[in-house]
Amino acid sequence: MTHRRDLHWQILAALGLGVGAGLLWGETDTIGPVRPYAVFDFLGATFLRALKMVIVPLITGSIISGVASVGAGRGLGRLFGKTFAWYVTTSLLAILTGLVLVNLVRPGLSGGEPAGTAMGLGEVRPAVQQDLESTGAGDLVGILQRMIPENPVGAAAEGQMLPLIFFCVLLGVAIARLPGPQGQQLAGFFEALFGAMMKVTGWVIATAPLGIFGLMAKITSNAGFDALAPLLRYGATVAAALLIHGAVTLPLLVRLVGRLPALRHARVMAPALLTAFTTRSSSATLPLTMDRIENGAGVSNRVTSFVLPLGSTINMDGTALYECVAALFIAQAYGIELGFGAQFTVVVTALLASIGAAGIPAAGLVMMSIVLGAVGLPLEGIALILAIDPLLDMGRTMVNVWSDSCGAVVVARSEGEDVLQGD
Numbered sequence: 001m002t003h004r005r006d007l008h009w010q011i012l013a014a015l016g017l018g019v020g021a022g023l024l025w026g027e028t029d030t031i032g033p034v035r036p037y038a039v040f041d042f043l044g045a046t047f048l049r050a051l052k053m054v055i056v057p058l059i060t061g062s063i064i065s066g067v068a069s070v071g072a073g074r075g076l077g078r079l080f081g082k083t084f085a086w087y088v089t090t091s092l093l094a095i096l097t098g099l100v101l102v103n104l105v106r107p108g109l110s111g112g113e114p115a116g117t118a119m120g121l122g123e124v125r126p127a128v129q130q131d132l133e134s135t136g137a138g139d140l141v142g143i144l145q146r147m148i149p150e151n152p153v154g155a156a157a158e159g160q161m162l163p164l165i166f167f168c169v170l171l172g173v174a175i176a177r178l179p180g181p182q183g184q185q186l187a188g189f190f191e192a193l194f195g196a197m198m199k200v201t202g203w204v205i206a207t208a209p210l211g212i213f214g215l216m217a218k219i220t221s222n223a224g225f226d227a228l229a230p231l232l233r234y235g236a237t238v239a240a241a242l243l244i245h246g247a248v249t250l251p252l253l254v255r256l257v258g259r260l261p262a263l264r265h266a267r268v269m270a271p272a273l274l275t276a277f278t279t280r281s282s283s284a285t286l287p288l289t290m291d292r293i294e295n296g297a298g299v300s301n302r303v304t305s306f307v308l309p310l311g312s313t314i315n316m317d318g319t320a321l322y323e324c325v326a327a328l329f330i331a332q333a334y335g336i337e338l339g340f341g342a343q344f345t346v347v348v349t350a351l352l353a354s355i356g357a358a359g360i361p362a363a364g365l366v367m368m369s370i371v372l373g374a375v376g377l378p379l380e381g382i383a384l385i386l387a388i389d390p391l392l393d394m395g396r397t398m399v400n401v402w403s404d405s406c407g408a409v410v411v412a413r414s415e416g417e418d419v420l421q422g423d
């Protein structure tokens, strides 16, 4: 069986091989009867189809089971309030950090021009502009109204994520409030659905090396190295924003709000953070995070078992930041100026997407469809950022877990616990 650790080396290799193959064979070159470009296209497009295939059932299972399990506990109102406030505040701060940086760096522009042309996007631009106009990206009231699905099944079938999430949250809350075995049965059903979809997603992710090879090769064979410069600038923007949020903002909050030693906390958490970095999964890291928080930082089981499982699925600062930077990068590359209303929509949907993303590798990438859809950008934009996603996933997963752990010690402290005492 392929191990997760092997997988990310495979993905890195696929990335390099894809660049090489794309540089070697242009769009019209042939090897005997075979046109390599067609093979790249097939591999990339098939992988994207498979990713899209898992979106609806995965987020349905994830959100309903997550909300239902949280809502089931009694007397947790105050804890929930504090935890939720931490999650939303830190995620918003992360998104704003990304928003400022991406507007300053403008990685989607090449010499003042949209980089999309160099990256092989030229043809789709007029259609995109039309899309954007017809969806009325700045129309916030309309977006809020459209969050309520006329028909939840229809929303799922059409891939309208926001209405689907809205409905799933409601259903989750309702299930938590159903008395007796009825609620448990339904909660169990959606938990099982989520578990099964995690497996299917795992299979899709196992094919990522092939898909990434194809997409990378296609991008470079269209455009050569020109295509890579904006991508690298984009990667650097995400990395810089993650660094600011993880190394400055969160430690400051731990110190100022929790009055706790942030550096000592980081030392305690190191094994979990490194695991997050290599597995690219907050969920897979959860046992380690819980161990470090309970046995390392000395947080009570009551706070740990509430804050962390919830955090690993809904509190994703790194993912939220990344959604925002990626969406604006794609808009810039397509040559579309997003005004204040549209950027505000990106902020809100990035927050929702990070809440909806499962704690598994590449979940944030799958959720990009929500953010892109909300402002009328084409899903194909995902192909642009896919190539370096595994690297960014490592960084954002680490920040996701770091924020959960900071939340746990701050909440524990506010509940009067002695945490992070001694070494």
Ligand code: ASP
Pocket (backbone or CB within 6 Å): 280, 281, 282, 283, 316, 318, 319, 357, 358, 359, 360, 361, 362, 363, 364, 365, 393, 396, 397, 400
């Ligand atoms: N891999 C991330 C996590 O598990 C989610 C994401 O893809 O952004 O936290």
